Amino acid sequence: MIGLWSVPLLFALPLALGILSLLVTPAWRPRLIFVGLPLLAVASFDVLARLVVEGPRIYELGGWQAPLGINLVVDGLAVGMILMTTLVASLCALYARVYLRDYPPSSSFFWPLLWLLWAGMNGIWLAEDIFNLYVGLEVMGLAAVGMVALRATPQALAAAMRYLLAALLGSLAYLLGVALLYATYGTLSMAGLHEAAAPNVTTHVALALIILGLLLKTALFPLHAWLPPAHGGALTPVSALLSALVIKASFYILMRIWLVLGPEVTPIFTAQVLGVLGAGAVFYGGWMAWRQHHLKQLVAYSTVAQIGYLFLFFPLVTGTGPEAARLAWDGTLMMLVAHALAKAALFLSAGNLILAVGSTQISHLVGISRFRPMSLFSFGLAGVSLMGLPPSGGFTGKWLLLHSAILSGQWWWLIVLFLGGLLSAAYIFKVFRMSFREGPQIDRSVTPPLTLDVTALILASAAILIGLTAHLPLFWLRLGSAFGAG
Amino acid sequence: MSLRIVSAALLCLAVTGALAWAVLDRPLPEENLPERVAAAMPESGVDHPVTAVLLNFRSYDTLLEIAVLLLAVVVALALREAQPDRPEQMGLENPLLRAVMAWLLPLILIVAGFLLWAGSYQPGGAFQAGSVLAAAGVLLRLAGVTTAWLDNATLMRAGLALGLLTFLGVGLLVMIPGVPFLTYPLEYAGTLILLIELTLTLSIGLTLISLFRLTPPYADDPDEAREQQGKTP
Numbered sequence: 194m195i196g197l198w199s200v201p202l203l204f205a206l207p208l209a210l211g212i213l214s215l216l217v218t219p220a221w222r223p224r225l226i227f228v229g230l231p232l233l234a235v236a237s238f239d240v241l242a243r244l245v246v247e248g249p250r251i252y253e254l255g256g257w258q259a260p261l262g263i264n265l266v267v268d269g270l271a272v273g274m275i276l277m278t279t280l281v282a283s284l285c286a287l288y289a290r291v292y293l294r295d296y297p298p299s300s301s302f303f304w305p306l307l308w309l310l311w312a313g314m315n316g317i318w319l320a321e322d323i324f325n326l327y328v329g330l331e332v333m334g335l336a337a338v339g340m341v342a343l344r345a346t347p348q349a350l351a352a353a354m355r356y357l358l359a360a361l362l363g364s365l366a367y368l369l370g371v372a373l374l375y376a377t378y379g380t381l382s383m384a385g386l387h388e389a390a391a392p393n394v395t396t397h398v399a400l401a402l403i404i405l406g407l408l409l410k411t412a413l414f415p416l417h418a419w420l421p422p423a424h425g426g427a428l429t430p431v432s433a434l435l436s437a438l439v440i441k442a443s444f445y446i447l448m449r450i451w452l453v454l455g456p457e458v459t460p461i462f463t464a465q466v467l468g469v470l471g472a473g474a475v476f477y478g479g480w481m482a483w484r485q486h487h488l489k490q491l492v493a494y495s496t497v498a499q500i501g502y503l504f505l506f507f508p509l510v511t512g513t514g515p516e517a518a519r520l521a522w523d524g525t526l527m528m529l530v531a532h533a534l535a536k537a538a539l540f541l542s543a544g545n546l547i548l549a550v551g552s553t554q555i556s557h558l559v560g561i562s563r564f565r566p567m568s569l570f571s572f573g574l575a576g577v578s579l580m581g582l583p584p585s586g587g588f589t590g591k592w593l594l595l596h597s598a599i600l601s602g603q604w605w606w607l608i609v610l611f612l613g614g615l616l617s618a619a620y621i622f623k624v625f626r627m628s629f630r631e632g633p634q635i636d637r638s639v640t641p642p643l644t645l646d647v648t649a650l651i652l653a654s655a656a657i658l659i660g661l662t663a664h665l666p667l668f669w670l671r672l673g674s675a676f677g678a679g
Numbered sequence: 680m681s682l683r684i685v686s687a688a689l690l691c692l693a694v695t696g697a698l699a700w701a702v703l704d705r706p707l708p709e710e711n712l713p714e715r716v717a718a719a720m721p722e723s724g725v726d727h728p729v730t731a732v733l734l735n736f737r738s739y740d741t742l743l744e745i746a747v748l749l750l751a752v753v754v755a756l757a758l759r760e761a762q763p764d765r766p767e768q769m770g771l772e773n774p775l776l777r778a779v780m781a782w783l784l785p786l787i788l789i790v791a792g793f794l795l796w797a798g799s800y801q802p803g804g805a806f807q808a809g810s811v812l813a814a815a816g817v818l819l820r821l822a823g824v825t826t827a828w829l830d831n832a833t834l835m836r837a838g839l840a841l842g843l844l845t846f847l848g849v850g851l852l853v854m855i856p857g858v859p860f861l862t863y864p865l866e867y868a869g870t871l872i873l874l875i876e877l878t879l880t881l882s883i884g885l886t887l888i889s890l891f892r893l894t895p896p897y898a899d900d901p902d903e904a905r906e907q908q909g910k911t912p
Contacts, residue, residue: 197854197857197859198854200860201850201851201854201859201860205847205850205851205860208742208746208843208847209844209847211746211749212749212840212843212844212847215749215753215836215839215840216833216836216837216840252859253859254738254739254859254860254861254862255735255736255738255739255859255860255861255862255863256858256859256862257719257735257736260710260712260715261712261715261716261719261736262736262737263737263739263740297761298760299757299760299761302753302754302756302757302760305753306750306753306754306757309746309749309750309753312743312746313743313746316743324740325739325740325743328740328743328744328747329743331743331744331747332743332746332747332750335747335750335751335754336750338754339750339753339754339757342754342757342758343757343761345757345758345761345762350758369698373698373701373702373705376702376705376708377705377706377708378708378709378710379708379709379710379711379712380708380710380712385710389708389709389710391706393704393706394700394701394704395701395702395704395705395706398697398698398700398701399701401697
């Protein structure tokens, strides 16, 4: 009974809270998290418990079966993403409640936008229908654009507008692809497409449109130009949500569709191109991050770089043996989750450092290690995962990808993994070098509220812990996937 | 600049060509969804297949689309509140326009009501009726007619939320017997869909009116905006 309720509650609850937060007075908006976060946590863990006990399942909305109605898929991958969202978004919400106190009342519209963003993301994780995914993308995308615009400065509005146009172009390309697939196979359900899909011109054009649209939304190099101003310029909790979760959704859709269409339809050549673009992102993003003078811009370019690793999934899973493909799946998902945790931590702790010194310039961090060790510690822990040092989640993910590359004989991706790690170290240590430099002896830094430091520290610790206990989440994530047997 | 235009034009041509090829070379689907819709019509509670798909078979998509509309207003509200208040300049003090409005308004309301009702057996429904309703709101605004309830922020927000809230509430309440989200019981399906459509019409209309009303009255030409700011103390 409860099992039947917890699945729809994952999107119905945030929708209801979104409406409610619009109706209450601005002062009450942040307080709704004390109702919403525990309920969403219970629903998320209930879904996980049922997945582990009863196995993956299909949820038929409206009681209609797949080609006629819309189904939801509750498998390991979907549940893993839901739990990741619950953890990261909850901590960002707790952070935002304190952080937004110093901002004008109009920033309280963050709360309805947060809940609707959450509903859109949970809708995407659960979707089994390619048109429903489009609607989910629109809910999430518009909420994300609104969050970027919240600051309402000319720069923020320009960044939001750019983001909106990129997101819309991406959605429309995706929708064109969906229309072609529907016209060819007469179904929107992934299960139906998996059975029917065949290599032909229409399917390949549709796939190309879907890939291009989703690449633009994921901001893969060279389609990343909208990301740094949007993610780097937003309010800190917004930056964290967008970089950690929102860009993962379009990658997740691409991953699902790639596997649904299957090896007969997805060309190895395209997979290699996606891998090369990923490599380009790792190098270009890392280089640009190292060159930035503003702290949050550095973190935003680091996202551009980290997205690149995820795209190694496609060459490593297409046309390779089952063992290499399983390692690629495990490694990519570990990188994805570790990046979500580490990047949220990095943005939140960067926000704390900016609050402390009252400047976004990296050069103004001189001497801050003496006064704000905790903020810097979170920044460093998150950096460890991004650099891929053991025992973090970033290390485990890279290690699995490395094994997959060796097994499938594609040694050239090892260079990407190795040099990418060095570049990450370069930009993380750029911040540290500045903070450890001896500066003025007087404490001119502001002490941010404890909540801000604690939420960042929890996220950073989670990025390390997930590497130590990688076995269990990776086992859950494989449930119901094509890699489950391994 | 011209290089950009040429490359953009080439890109457009390439996409159009690829699309044309994809459509012309398309294999015909084996799955016949319209047939399935026709077969399930008796269980849908309405007589028009489009309404059946939008509000029963694929009602979850519609629910999320309404959330998108609400989101647009939330963003508009946030941006409007973040901007310093400017004098409202909209509305023409024209007696002729007001006289015409008196004739038009009842007609518009009747057309909206008809479209809503028609949705159950022929093309029409909440989206179309809501748009017509919004046209009435826009005309009122242009004629400079101020209504207390349109300017009441609380009432307005309640109206905006009503459609999505009802939809969500119905979706959750029907689950009590132990069926999935949005599974209407057959005997009440028609009534529930009408209830949802009725509230959606109102909310969609108010959404479009709000987007119109929340737009700052001045042109967003930066020079003009600066001039205006200089004038107001």
